[in-house]
Amino acid sequence: MISHYEGDLKFKLLKKIDYNIELKDVFRSGDEAIESMNTDKDFEIESMSDQDNCIDQQMESKINEKLVQKQYGIREVMKYYGPKRLVALSFISTFFGAFGFPLNGMMFAKIFTIMLRPESPTYIADRNFWCSLYTILAVLIGIFEFLNKRNGKVLNENLIYNIRTKLYQSILRKNLGWFDRQERAPGVLSNLFSEEVNYLNGLTSEFYYSILDASMCMVIGCCLSFQINWRIALVSLVTCPVMLFTGFAQHIIVHLSAKNSNKQGNKQISIKDPYNKANALLSDVILNYKTIISFGPKNIDYLIKIYGDLLLHPYKMGVRNAHISGFLNGYAISARYLYIAFIFQITGIFIEQYNYDPLDMFVANYTVYMAAFGAGFTLSQLPSLSQAKSAANKIFDILNENQGKDNQEADNFVIKQGIIEFRDVVFQYPSRTEKVLRKLSFQVPEGMKIAIVGRSGSGKSTVANLLLKMYDIQDGQILIDGVDIKTIDTKNLRTQIGYVMQEPILFNLTIKENIQYGKQEATNQEILEVANQANALQFIEKIQEDNLEIEQLSINGRKISDQDQYSPLVSKLHPGFDKICGLKGSMLSGGQKQRIAIARALIKNPKILILDEATSALDEQSQNIVQQALDKAMEGRTSIVIAHRLSTIKNCDWILVIHKGKVVEQGTYKELAENKQTYFFKLKSGMEM
Numbered sequence: 001m002i003s004h005y006e007g008d009l010k011f012k013l014l015k016k017i018d019y020n021i022e023l024k025d026v027f028r029s030g031d032e033a034i035e036s037m038n039t040d041k042d043f044e045i046e047s048m049s050d051q052d053n054c055i056d057q058q059m060e061s062k063i064n065e066k067l068v069q070k071q072y073g074i075r076e077v078m079k080y081y082g083p084k085r086l087v088a089l090s091f092i093s094t095f096f097g098a099f100g101f102p103l104n105g106m107m108f109a110k111i112f113t114i115m116l117r118p119e120s121p122t123y124i125a126d127r128n129f130w131c132s133l134y135t136i137l138a139v140l141i142g143i144f145e146f147l148n149k150r151n152g153k154v155l156n157e158n159l160i161y162n163i164r165t166k167l168y169q170s171i172l173r174k175n176l177g178w179f180d181r182q183e184r185a186p187g188v189l190s191n192l193f194s195e196e197v198n199y200l201n202g203l204t205s206e207f208y209y210s211i212l213d214a215s216m217c218m219v220i221g222c223c224l225s226f227q228i229n230w231r232i233a234l235v236s237l238v239t240c241p242v243m244l245f246t247g248f249a250q251h252i253i254v255h256l257s258a259k260n261s262n263k264q265g266n267k268q269i270s271i272k273d274p275y276n277k278a279n280a281l282l283s284d285v286i287l288n289y290k291t292i293i294s295f296g297p298k299n300i301d302y303l304i305k306i307y308g309d310l311l312l313h314p315y316k317m318g319v320r321n322a323h324i325s326g327f328l329n330g331y332a333i334s335a336r337y338l339y340i341a342f343i344f345q346i347t348g349i350f351i352e353q354y355n356y357d358p359l360d361m362f363v364a365n366y367t368v369y370m371a372a373f374g375a376g377f378t379l380s381q382l383p384s385l386s387q388a389k390s391a392a393n394k395i396f397d398i399l400n401e402n403q404g405k406d407n408q409e410a411d412n413f414v415i416k417q418g419i420i421e422f423r424d425v426v427f428q429y430p431s432r433t434e435k436v437l438r439k440l441s442f443q444v445p446e447g448m449k450i451a452i453v454g455r456s457g458s459g460k461s462t463v464a465n466l467l468l469k470m471y472d473i474q475d476g477q478i479l480i481d482g483v484d485i486k487t488i489d490t491k492n493l494r495t496q497i498g499y500v501m502q503e504p505i506l507f508n509l510t511i512k513e514n515i516q517y518g519k520q521e522a523t524n525q526e527i528l529e530v531a532n533q534a535n536a537l538q539f540i541e542k543i544q545e546d547n548l549e550i551e552q553l554s555i556n557g558r559k560i561s562d563q564d565q566y567s568p569l570v571s572k573l574h575p576g577f578d579k580i581c582g583l584k585g586s587m588l589s590g591g592q593k594q595r596i597a598i599a600r601a602l603i604k605n606p607k608i609l610i611l612d613e614a615t616s617a618l619d620e621q622s623q624n625i626v627q628q629a630l631d632k633a634m635e636g637r638t639s640i641v642i643a644h645r646l647s648t649i650k651n652c653d654w655i656l657v658i659h660k661g662k663v664v665e666q667g668t669y670k671e672l673a674e675n676k677q678t679y680f681f682k683l684k685s686g687m688e689m
């Protein structure tokens with residue numbers, strides 16, 4: 001009798017999960033879940049400790065430490081901020097734009113003082129001169145401010161576009177293990193795209209140009225003021241930091257609320273961040289909504305409660321920050337008034353003591369006041385440096401993660417025979433400590449149909465994952481036609497292997513587009529053929545045209561293009577091919593989805609076909625139809641059938657029985673099924689092993 005493989009796990013791993021969101025908790029019975037709702041949980045998990053596992057863990061934590069320490073700055077961000085001529089133009093417009101506030105202050109005050117002396121003999125000439133100058137200033141500042149804003153916006157949009165597309169490309173190229181981590185939940189990742197990228201401008205020249213603008217503004221204001229009256233200019237200069245800080249206070253107010261979600265500062269994305277947890281939960285809920293509602297209202301209440309609890313901490317921080325924001329806002333407004341009161345008080349004293357012209361004094365005062373006001377305003381618009389650093393670390397960690405480069409020489413590798421060999425393959429999932437495959441070895445000759453069977457969790461699906469290079473193996477080799485798949489380009493490899501899963505995922509596109517996803521350039525003739533091979537044609541051709549029109553117009557507002565509808569190629573296909581499949585194929589039955597998925601796999605005309613429990617989720621009737629489709633699909637191809645129901649593998653040429661990540665038996669179905677001593681026989685009889 002073979003003992004349960006978890007029986008010999010020895011290593012004790014203590015894992016404290018503080019408020020950890022796991023749907024397995026959520027899907028427990030409502031009462032049980034609610035009972036444990038307010039308590040932290042200690043889980044003790046026993047597992048085996050191999051020396052090499054420990055070494056791997058140590059190495060992994062060292063790598064993680066390095067990743068955490070890595071900080072990204074302006075140099076990385078500026079690579080995506082361009083074009084350079086626009087950055088240079090932005091510098092020029094910022095430089096000249098900085099003259100705006102102080103010149104405006106001076107000219108406004110000048111015109112004001114001229115207006116107060118209509119009896120002056122030079123009144124008309126002065127008025128005309130300064131008003132003309134003010135008009136010229138208005139036009140020039142208008143041009144510079146236009147350029148400034150426009151260039152800044154264009155540069156910013158370029159940055160966001162470049163980073164988003166690069167990030168998207170990068171994520172699409174990650175292997176499957178990358179997504180296994182909780183902090184890679186769809187909600188967390190989509191937050192990176194929608195929110196975090198917007199913060200990056202704090203690490204671009206925009207930040208430094210704003211500082212330059214504020215400084216220039218002050219320098220110009222002081223120079224103008226000195227030229228009029230050095231005493232009052234000096235007083236203004238000493239007191240202007242008060243004004244500058246008003247701008248900075250407003251900058252803090254703007255960015256304070258956003259800081260709530262940024263508790264992790266400069267570190268990487270962390271699932272400890274309550275917002276990330278909440279986003280992860282939200283994406284889980286949306287993706288698994290059908291399952292969630294099937295568990296009834298108690299579980300829904302539980303999910304609502306847990307979401308509210310997760311947002312409670314940021315909410316409290318937000319409320320606390322509201323006090324600070326209020327105080328800073330009050331300070332900013334009041335400080336400006338105080339500044340005016342103070343400076344006019346001093347001016348009054350100077351007029352009294354030194355007999356200065358009050359109107360000149362007003363011009364000097366107002367020039368510095370406007371310069372300080374302008375500088376403060378610029379500072380209030382400053383992008384947040386800390387948010388930018390935090391966002392840059394999260395984004396560039398993902399962009400710069402090394403996923404292992406494919407060997408370019410093998411890009412043109414073509415599977416000719418479809419011979420598969422696993423040679424002493426050792427593998428463990430990145431998130432796990434125990435090995436799933438332990439020196440697994442087997443061979444599949446050209447065109448042979450082999451079945452892999454074994455207990456649940458024995459590693460059957462893992463074999464499929466590894467053959468498709470979803471994960472990197474730790475030791476051994478996987479060969480196709482004698483070539484190590486490590487040296488084969490991943491995209492190239494995957495386009496040549498057909499893969500049908502237990503739960504086929506269809507896209508919210510038409511049936512035709514879903515089939516075409518396997519081969520974008522597929523002709524209608526090919527689509528028709530594979531739909532026929534997959535036994536899908538009958539049901540597609542039964543779809544009523546009336547339903548189609550409504551669906552086509554209503555799903556996500558997406559409409560089949562006229563070009564699609566009226567092109568001569570499409571007219572050869574039955575309109576049923578234009579039926580939208582719904583989110584994850586929700587508008588089709590399980591059997592229909594599976595047949596579309598088979599057609600999608602076959603359109604590649606793969607030499608190798610992997611069927612991972614492709615019929616196990618279906619009822620008996622659908623199973624028979626799909627099984628017939630699969631039998632047709634396997635003809636002339638090397639096929640690996642991963643099966644739960646042993647009745648479905650009778651037609652396979654060879655059976656591999658795996659247990660604890662090793663092949664323990666192999667033979668034909670007849671040989672294994674007839675020998676009562678075999679593991680296979682016991683598996684088939686549902687006996688305890």
Ligand SMILES: Nc1ncnc2c1ncn2[C@@H]1O[C@H](COP(=O)(O)OP(=O)(O)OP(=O)(O)O)[C@@H](O)[C@H]1O
Pocket residue numbers: 180429430431432436454455456457458459460461462463644
């Ligand atoms: N992405 C993953 N991350 C971590 N562990 C995983 C992952 N996928 C599978 N495992 C674990 O690896 C082991 C083998 O899983 P696998 O899916 O290959 O088993 P299986 O034989 O196909 O099981 P079943 O018949 O139930 O589908 C199991 O213990 C499983 O919990």
